[in-house]
Amino acid sequence: MATFTYRGLMAPVFTAFNKDWSVNTKVIPTYAKFLADRGLTSVLVHGSTGEGPALSVAERKTITEAWVAAAKTTKQHVMIQVGGCPLPDVLELAKHAEQVGADSILCLPELYFKANTAQELIDYLKNVAAAAPNTPLLYYHIPMWSGVHVNMEQFLNLSVGQIPSFHGIKYTSNDLSEAYNALKAADGRYAVFLGADTLVQPAFALGFDSVIATGLNFLPEHFVKLVALVKENKIVEARNVQAKITAAVKAVSKHGHWIPTMKVAMNSFTSVDVGLAREPLKNLTQEQVKQIQTEVKQYV
Numbered sequence: 001m002a003t004f005t006y007r008g009l010m011a012p013v014f015t016a017f018n019k020d021w022s023v024n025t026k027v028i029p030t031y032a033k034f035l036a037d038r039g040l041t042s043v044l045v046h047g048s049t050g051e052g053p054a055l056s057v058a059e060r061k062t063i064t065e066a067w068v069a070a071a072k073t074t075k076q077h078v079m080i081q082v083g084g085c086p087l088p089d090v091l092e093l094a095k096h097a098e099q100v101g102a103d104s105i106l107c108l109p110e111l112y113f114k115a116n117t118a119q120e121l122i123d124y125l126k127n128v129a130a131a132a133p134n135t136p137l138l139y140y141h142i143p144m145w146s147g148v149h150v151n152m153e154q155f156l157n158l159s160v161g162q163i164p165s166f167h168g169i170k171y172t173s174n175d176l177s178e179a180y181n182a183l184k185a186a187d188g189r190y191a192v193f194l195g196a197d198t199l200v201q202p203a204f205a206l207g208f209d210s211v212i213a214t215g216l217n218f219l220p221e222h223f224v225k226l227v228a229l230v231k232e233n234k235i236v237e238a239r240n241v242q243a244k245i246t247a248a249v250k251a252v253s254k255h256g257h258w259i260p261t262m263k264v265a266m267n268s269f270t271s272v273d274v275g276l277a278r279e280p281l282k283n284l285t286q287e288q289v290k291q292i293q294t295e296v297k298q299y300v
Helices: 028-037 057-074 087-100 118-131 152-159 176-188 197-205 220-231 235-253 258-269 286-299
Strands: 009-012 042-045 077-081 104-107 137-141 166-171 191-194
Touching (some): 087 104, 166 176
Parallel strands (some): 042 077
């Protein structure tokens, strides 16, 4: 049976592109080491931050193989997001992730013929689990982008006993009340990774222990320090670090779409160049890039 014990901070890595829009896998070993050297022991590949749904199946396989290979050196847990495409491709990607040695799989819901109930979502995930039966499976809840608004507390309670390899969710929403209810669902047996950069401190105060947040890429030390302060019950200091993270994220994201702006932050404040975002996402002007570099410098 697939077991899943990882808890903590997980960086949703960017997909680096060359100037001709081909994927740049050469940067991945350096990228993995950059994160590992700063205390990040896990990565999520092909998530929203990684522009997974904008990549071809072949590109996703190539990138997956590169991250799994890099992690053999850095000893990082590698989670592969396999959804965001037609079901036959999802199953192919899930099978491939298991074959090459991914540690776990995350899956978006069907994005066109959407699930309307918790059971419909579970039935969809049963197919994914069958394609990779020996790899832990988690569900990617991001209703503002996926359009799937199934209540996660109900979903987790109903899922008990239905999918042997199912181990939890990535919860990307600012509804901390639902997130907390999901954390406590099914007697707390499931992992719930919070996907909200601005809510880490209050979430950990409520009992959360795991986060997948884009800001981990360019503010890794801040997040590591924040978690340490919460564990030491240094509430005021933790709030101050969270305030700095929140200010940085707001200063970056106000200039455009989440992914292109965050890529600018990564390129500007770290040694890892991940290039631009792929169309139809709109990249920033040079003036916007300069504004981010000026405004965010004080928080990095």
